Amino acid sequence: MPDTVTMPGQSKIAITSLSDAGGAEISGIDLRQPIDGATADALRQAWLEYKVLVIRNQEITEDEQERFCRLFGELAGLKSQATATKTLWVTNREEPDRVTAVQRGEMMFHIDQAYSEQPCKGSTLYSVIIPDVGGNTCFSNCAKIFASLSDDWKRRLAGLTALNYFNYDTNPSTRPGEVDPGAPQYSHPVIRTHPETGERSVFINRLMTMRINDMDRSESDEILGYLFDLIENPANIYEHVWQVGDLVLWDNRCTAHARTDYDSEKRRLLRRMTILDENPVK
Numbered sequence: 080m081p082d083t084v085t086m087p088g089q090s091k092i093a094i095t096s097l098s099d100a101g102g103a104e105i106s107g108i109d110l111r112q113p114i115d116g117a118t119a120d121a122l123r124q125a126w127l128e129y130k131v132l133v134i135r136n137q138e139i140t141e142d143e144q145e146r147f148c149r150l151f152g153e154l155a156g157l158k159s160q161a162t163a164t165k166t167l168w169v170t171n172r173e174e175p176d177r178v179t180a181v182q183r184g185e186m187m188f189h190i191d192q193a194y195s196e197q198p199c200k201g202s203t204l205y206s207v208i209i210p211d212v213g214g215n216t217c218f219s220n221c222a223k224i225f226a227s228l229s230d231d232w233k234r235r236l237a238g239l240t241a242l243n244y245f246n247y248d249t250n251p252s253t254r255p256g257e258v259d260p261g262a263p264q265y266s267h268p269v270i271r272t273h274p275e276t277g278e279r280s281v282f283i284n285r286l287m288t289m290r291i292n293d294m295d296r297s298e299s300d301e302i303l304g305y306l307f308d309l310i311e312n313p314a315n316i317y318e319h320v321w322q323v324g325d326l327v328l329w330d331n332r333c334t335a336h337a338r339t340d341y342d343s344e345k346r347r348l349l350r351r352m353t354i355l356d357e358n359p360v361k
Contacts, residue, residue: 092118094125101220101334102317103129110139110147110326119150126151126201127276131218131317131329137205138324141166141350144205147326148352155192155199155355167351169204171343180351183343186252188219188310188335189286191353194245194263200356203328208348209321213341217318219310221280222333225270227309236302239269239294243287252338258289266292267360269306273332274358280333281306282360310335321349332356 092107103125108118126132139147145165148154154165157178168177192198204216228236246255246262258264269291271282285307291299309315318339319327329336331353341347 092121094121094129096129097131097133098317100218100223100315100317101130102133102218102319103131104133104135106135108134110134110137110143114147114150122150126328126330130220130222130334131319131327133319134326134328135322136324137326139205139326144203144326144350144352147328148201148203148354151328152200152354152357155353157353165352169347169349169351171347180247180251182252182338184252185340186338187254187284187286188217188307188337189245189284190243190282190335191331193243193267193282193284193287194265196265197356198267198360199331199353200358201328201331201354203326203352203354205327205350206321206323206325206348207350208346209323210341210345210347213339214347215318215320215339216327217316217337217339218329219316219335219337220333221282221310221335222273222278224281224306224309224315225279233270236269239291239302240266241269241283241291241303242266242289243283244289245287252286254286255289264289271332272361274361278333281310283307284310284335311337 092105095104097104145154156165157167164178168174168179170179170181171183173181190198191202242264244258244262244264246259267282269283270279272279283303283306288303291302
């Protein structure tokens with residue numbers, strides 16, 4: 080694992096690699112304060128390199144989280160709910176005065192908004208209340224997975240597209256048994272090229288990717304099963320154990336993420352904002 084690197088800027092941030100599968104902790108920064116240009120450039124470069132950024136021990140407002148997100152792009156709207164707000168509270172209890180995604184226990188690997196034509200560029204979660212055990216977020220490095228594929232597999236996957244589907248009302252955390260034609264769904268390339276780095280990555284996930292288009296079902300299942308297993312292989316995963324006051328940002332273009340199980344009787348509350356992708360999926 081690389082040593083900590085100190086980057087330029089007023090805050091003199093330090094970037095420490097968290098795993099061989101990606102992820103870096105950023106220290107020496109207070110997100111309540113304005114971020115200078117040199118620090119912003121260092122953060123953006125670290126994000127592209129490590130895929131997931133972790134900033135701990137923050138006490139930030141909704142506006143301060145939004146200001147941080149805007150270093151990476153404009154805020155995206157919510158696609159799983161009909162609302163104008165760009166803030167979603169991920170929780171295991173109803174919040175009558177907030178827009179919420181009520182989710183309990185484990186959640187399969189997924190890519191945010193993969194079921195839409197324009198998935199978000201990145202997402203952030205800020206932890207407010209967390210259970211004492213479990214509820215961790217696992218990030219799989221899908222660029223690393225593509226790089227590890229044999230030449231035969233790369234040729235086999237070239238040019239394929241797959242149907243991604245999500246029905247928040249019925250199957251928010253586990254793979255559905257069938258596809259409702261009226262629920263959100265969209266087809267994307269199985270292999271995506273990152274618009275900034277040029278890296279190619281696997282762009283499918285167990286929760287939302289239902290089938291490879293124009294292919295026999297048995298072959299589709301074989302290919303998807305092989306790729307799902309790689310995404311869920313611990314060697315390709317950084318697992319984030321939450322602490323109150325953590326802000327985590329991930330690159331939605333080249334990672335998939337999941338939540339580990341936890342006692343749903345224990346409170347879990349995180350504030351999510353997503354970043355608009357100005358580039359189409361290619």
